[in-house]
Amino acid sequence: MPWRFSIELDDRNALPRYLQIAQAIARDVQRGRLSPGDRIPSSRSLAQQLSVHRNTVKAAYEELAAQGLISTSPSSGTFVSSRLLDVAGQPSEDAPPPGRALGFDLPPDGAPDQVAEAWRTLHRAPYSFTGNDPRLLPLASLARAYRSALRSRNRNLLGYQFERGHPRLVEAVRSMLIATRGLRTTDGLMITRGGQMAVYLAIAALVRPGDVVAVEEPGYAFGWLAIQRSGAELTAIPVDEEGLCVDVLEARVLEHPIRAVFTTPHHQYPTGVTMSPSRRRRLLELASRHRFAIIEDDALYGTRYERAPALPLASADREGVTLYAGSFSKLFAPSLRLGYLAGPDQVLERVSRIRPLIDVCGDGVLELAIAELLEDGEIERHARRLTRVLGQRRDALLEALQQHLSAVLEFRVPSGGTAVWTEVDPEIDVDRWSASALERGVGFITGRFFFLDHRHHSNVLLAFERMNESEMREAVARMVQALPSAKKSRAPRNRGS
Amino acid sequence: MPWRFSIELDDRNALPRYLQIAQAIARDVQRGRLSPGDRIPSSRSLAQQLSVHRNTVKAAYEELAAQGLISTSPSSGTFVSSRLLDVAGQPSEDAPPPGRALGFDLPPDGAPDQVAEAWRTLHRAPYSFTGNDPRLLPLASLARAYRSALRSRNRNLLGYQFERGHPRLVEAVRSMLIATRGLRTTDGLMITRGGQMAVYLAIAALVRPGDVVAVEEPGYAFGWLAIQRSGAELTAIPVDEEGLCVDVLEARVLEHPIRAVFTTPHHQYPTGVTMSPSRRRRLLELASRHRFAIIEDDALYGTRYERAPALPLASADREGVTLYAGSFSKLFAPSLRLGYLAGPDQVLERVSRIRPLIDVCGDGVLELAIAELLEDGEIERHARRLTRVLGQRRDALLEALQQHLSAVLEFRVPSGGTAVWTEVDPEIDVDRWSASALERGVGFITGRFFFLDHRHHSNVLLAFERMNESEMREAVARMVQALPSAKKSRAPRNRGS
Numbered sequence: 001m002p003w004r005f006s007i008e009l010d011d012r013n014a015l016p017r018y019l020q021i022a023q024a025i026a027r028d029v030q031r032g033r034l035s036p037g038d039r040i041p042s043s044r045s046l047a048q049q050l051s052v053h054r055n056t057v058k059a060a061y062e063e064l065a066a067q068g069l070i071s072t073s074p075s076s077g078t079f080v081s082s083r084l085l086d087v088a089g090q091p092s093e094d095a096p097p098p099g100r101a102l103g104f105d106l107p108p109d110g111a112p113d114q115v116a117e118a119w120r121t122l123h124r125a126p127y128s129f130t131g132n133d134p135r136l137l138p139l140a141s142l143a144r145a146y147r148s149a150l151r152s153r154n155r156n157l158l159g160y161q162f163e164r165g166h167p168r169l170v171e172a173v174r175s176m177l178i179a180t181r182g183l184r185t186t187d188g189l190m191i192t193r194g195g196q197m198a199v200y201l202a203i204a205a206l207v208r209p210g211d212v213v214a215v216e217e218p219g220y221a222f223g224w225l226a227i228q229r230s231g232a233e234l235t236a237i238p239v240d241e242e243g244l245c246v247d248v249l250e251a252r253v254l255e256h257p258i259r260a261v262f263t264t265p266h267h268q269y270p271t272g273v274t275m276s277p278s279r280r281r282r283l284l285e286l287a288s289r290h291r292f293a294i295i296e297d298d299a300l301y302g303t304r305y306e307r308a309p310a311l312p313l314a315s316a317d318r319e320g321v322t323l324y325a326g327s328f329s330k331l332f333a334p335s336l337r338l339g340y341l342a343g344p345d346q347v348l349e350r351v352s353r354i355r356p357l358i359d360v361c362g363d364g365v366l367e368l369a370i371a372e373l374l375e376d377g378e379i380e381r382h383a384r385r386l387t388r389v390l391g392q393r394r395d396a397l398l399e400a401l402q403q404h405l406s407a408v409l410e411f412r413v414p415s416g417g418t419a420v421w422t423e424v425d426p427e428i429d430v431d432r433w434s435a436s437a438l439e440r441g442v443g444f445i446t447g448r449f450f451f452l453d454h455r456h457h458s459n460v461l462l463a464f465e466r467m468n469e470s471e472m473r474e475a476v477a478r479m480v481q482a483l484p485s486a487k488k489s490r491a492p493r494n495r496g497s
Numbered sequence: 498m499p500w501r502f503s504i505e506l507d508d509r510n511a512l513p514r515y516l517q518i519a520q521a522i523a524r525d526v527q528r529g530r531l532s533p534g535d536r537i538p539s540s541r542s543l544a545q546q547l548s549v550h551r552n553t554v555k556a557a558y559e560e561l562a563a564q565g566l567i568s569t570s571p572s573s574g575t576f577v578s579s580r581l582l583d584v585a586g587q588p589s590e591d592a593p594p595p596g597r598a599l600g601f602d603l604p605p606d607g608a609p610d611q612v613a614e615a616w617r618t619l620h621r622a623p624y625s626f627t628g629n630d631p632r633l634l635p636l637a638s639l640a641r642a643y644r645s646a647l648r649s650r651n652r653n654l655l656g657y658q659f660e661r662g663h664p665r666l667v668e669a670v671r672s673m674l675i676a677t678r679g680l681r682t683t684d685g686l687m688i689t690r691g692g693q694m695a696v697y698l699a700i701a702a703l704v705r706p707g708d709v710v711a712v713e714e715p716g717y718a719f720g721w722l723a724i725q726r727s728g729a730e731l732t733a734i735p736v737d738e739e740g741l742c743v744d745v746l747e748a749r750v751l752e753h754p755i756r757a758v759f760t761t762p763h764h765q766y767p768t769g770v771t772m773s774p775s776r777r778r779r780l781l782e783l784a785s786r787h788r789f790a791i792i793e794d795d796a797l798y799g800t801r802y803e804r805a806p807a808l809p810l811a812s813a814d815r816e817g818v819t820l821y822a823g824s825f826s827k828l829f830a831p832s833l834r835l836g837y838l839a840g841p842d843q844v845l846e847r848v849s850r851i852r853p854l855i856d857v858c859g860d861g862v863l864e865l866a867i868a869e870l871l872e873d874g875e876i877e878r879h880a881r882r883l884t885r886v887l888g889q890r891r892d893a894l895l896e897a898l899q900q901h902l903s904a905v906l907e908f909r910v911p912s913g914g915t916a917v918w919t920e921v922d923p924e925i926d927v928d929r930w931s932a933s934a935l936e937r938g939v940g941f942i943t944g945r946f947f948f949l950d951h952r953h954h955s956n957v958l959l960a961f962e963r964m965n966e967s968e969m970r971e972a973v974a975r976m977v978q979a980l981p982s983a984k985k986s987r988a989p990r991n992r993g994s
Contacts, residue, residue, distance in 0.1 A: 055649060058651070059651060073668055075672065097738065132657065133656075146647065150636065156554060158639065159832060162562075167568070171569055171571065172571060175570060200856075209728060227856040298727050333656070334655065335658045337856060355728060357723040358697050358855060358856075359690040359691065359834060360834065364832040488958075
């Protein structure tokens with residue numbers, strides 16, 4: 001008997017329809033109503049059956065494909081994957097042994113793999129305090145800009161591109177950085193694939209294996225991993241309510257020279273704190289005196305809800321020690337992967353020799369399109385709209401936390417950034433809480449992700465980017481339901497990490 | 498007196514108009530008719546003055562901007578750069594000292610910098626035997642595909658994307674690789690930014706600092722540099738008319754274990770040879786016996802002018818030792834940076850953990866657009882058209898070389914690839930020949946680029962991708978004019994490298 005879709009879509013459900021469809025199919029796979037290799041209906045036929053737009057079903061299938069549950073072949077249809085992964089991400093037993101002869105010891109991955117895997121799982125939860133909200137993205141602006149770039153009929157845009165990015169985009173970003181963030185006119189500038197590549201390249205240009213790089217802890221694990229790939233050792237510097245603890249950094253530098261410090265002075269991730277003016281001055285002095293570089297990650301610049309932002313460290317740097325990394329991902333659209341790296345031209349020249357080895361050049365069509373959006377002020381307008389929405393979401397989250405979870409959570413109101421960093425009552429096991437919440441469809445990240453030892457820490461990070469206000473209230477209600485099972489027993493046990 | 502444009506465009510000139518304009522302005526800067534900081538006319542006004550389309554002037558300005566000769570600010574106009582580089586790429590003396598406090602020893606670059614710099618110079622020559630031909634690129638197809646992807650109105654395409662690429666593109670590429678190149682259905686597959694990132698990631702996943710990686714010599718310097726960035730040591734294996742010398746590789750492996758071999762069995766770059774079937778079998782056996790990986794770079798697959806191509810090594814690999822890297826750059830459009838890496842899923846899983854550290858995810862809009870072009874057969878049709886044109890260009894080049902340079906050059910007819918690899922009479926100093934040709938507007942790469950020592954080697958590589966047949970004949974004529982000044986004197990001197 002052919003499989004029939006068995007749920008009814010519920011418009012009162014806060015979950016978007018495409019996720020309701022995806023979940024129903026995933027459940028049928030788990031229950032065995034659908035088996036590996038079974039064909040599922042075409043998006044067109046399922047859309048008719050459910051009276052929804054075909055794109056809704058397509059989005060559901062894309063979600064399932066991303067989870068590895070189904071695969072689509074243009075010629076023969078859509079099928080339940082013949083090789084399902086178990087929850088730990090291991091191939092199930094019937095999979096063929098992969099890469100037999102490559103079974104030599106691969107370099108160890110350890111914690112990074114766990115981090116990435118857990119992140120992906122939490123990200124897929126229907127109510128996830130991670131990721132962004134596709135509903136807010138500027139599709140119409142982007143479509144207009146693409147059309148305009150393509151209308152220029154400049155085939156050069158399809159050929160090998162300029163080393164530092166399309167000149168119009170370079171100039172538009174440069175003007176913006178000089179006018180609004182006080183960067184030096186003599187700085188070099190390069191367009192990259194998002195802020196992540198900017199950081200990766202800055203590290204690649206400056207760091208040799210065995211160098212020591214200071215990082216903020218708690219901090220951004222994907223930044224650390226990028227630094228570690230250069231062969232550098234990390235040294236962790238704590239963060240307090242004034243940002244990076246520069247006195248700790250100074251003591252560390254006197255013990256052992258460092259090559260660079262990786263810091264996010266605006267809206268530090270995950271704590272959300274902004275570095276105080278006196279710390280900024282001291283950090284610049286220290287870098288100049290001990291000749292280390294400051295890699296300033298400012299991807300969250302612009303996500304501010306109250307005061308005007310401080311200028312970047314780079315704007316106050318008179319010695320050319322700062323490399324400044326920024327991005328259009330947070331305030332425009334993540335998948336465009338457009339970011340930039342600014343700094344002393346000598347260093348940028350070196351970076352522009354490394355970039356082609358990783359990724360020959362940028363996408364000329366896209367770079368010209370974004371240049372037009374910047375020149376028109378469209379990106380700035382979109383960023384203002386988005387920031388207003390994010391501010392409302394922040395307030396809704398803070399209110400819900402205050403009402404329902406203030407007994408177990410403490411937090412500061414973040415003046416910028418996209419998340420609330422909380423300290424949790426030590427009587428709660430945050431990892432058990434996260435697991436129990438996940439069973440209720442809620443994904444949130446716990447402290448272990450933000451510390452170098454990746455062990456249990458009594459923190460939870462709640463990003464308010466992805467869910468709207470009602471979704472967020474529902475998510476907090478489910479967190480409350482999940483709480484009892486996370487209470488520690490009175491007799492403390494050694495749980496290891 | 499305001500500057501006036503002083504040349505007449507010549508339609509009989511083989512040089513495209515935009516390059517004629519760019520050259521005229523560059524000459525005026527060199528002569529001092531234009532000085533640093535001088536304003537030049539807007540593209541609109543110069544276009545009127547010259548009676549050409551405004552896009553022609555825009556293309557000229559982009560060319561000049563890429564050379565660092567002019568810069569454009571959206572608000573104030575276009576100016577001769579205030580900071581001109583001298584020919585060696587060094588900032589001129591009036592530039593401010595960059596990154597004073599970062600003046601610690603940067604990691605050495607040496608040869609790679611020279612390679613990159615010289616490459617750029619040759620690439621900018623009006624008649625260049627490097628690079629591709631923008632006139633042949635499929636702007637209309639791409640515009641259509643972008644429009645169609647954007648019409649799907651799927652905002653998810655702008656958010657964070659799937660780890661291994663958009664599922665439709667992954668499936669379309671997988672189907673193509675299984676149907677036309679015999680790859681295994683159980684292989685993992687990942688979309689990358691071009692073939693370069695595929696190779697970079699394969700190396701990053703497999704190689705630890707201190708490992709040895711075998712490479713072909715002569716070979717592809719940008720591949721070597723990518724491998725060296727992982728901390729690996731290179732060991733060079735010669736290439737003869739049957740491809741990589743597998744017996745030399747075997748002897749080397751018995752001396753010292755290697756982690757991987759980087760090879761281009763189809764249309765090896767630069768020699769153009771294709772690996773013989775018996776060498777292929779032996780290489781696979783060797784890799785399996787000595788447990789090293791084969792990184793098969795097949796970016797030139799499809800650029801063939803006579804016989805049907807052999808299948809990739811990956812298709813004959815029964816042990817899962819091969820990682821297969823391919824690209825849409827050569828046969829579709831370079832700036833799209835779309836390539837892929839296929840191989841044992843275990844290794845691909847590891848690669849998919851590294852990719853986000855470099856460049857979080859791909860461009861969803863672009864990936865869906867290319868998926869549609871693949872599904873429609875449009876990419877295949879364009880590749881066939883382009884291959885026909887390239888075959889004609891190859892023949893025109895071979896004929897011109899035979900007629901005018903057969904006294905000093907020897908070469909094999911390449912059955913595929915995009916270049917003719919020549920042995921030059923040792924009485925000719927190929928680097929002096931290249932410099933003298935460059936003065937006549939002709940750029941070509943000499944042997945030193947393709948050998949690990951980057952010293953003088955009596956070879957010249959002539960790629961037939963960029964110029965049309967009449968441009969290529971003109972270029973060969975100018976090469977002949979440049980020849981006398983490259984003759985070595987009778988008494989041999991020690992010229993070093």
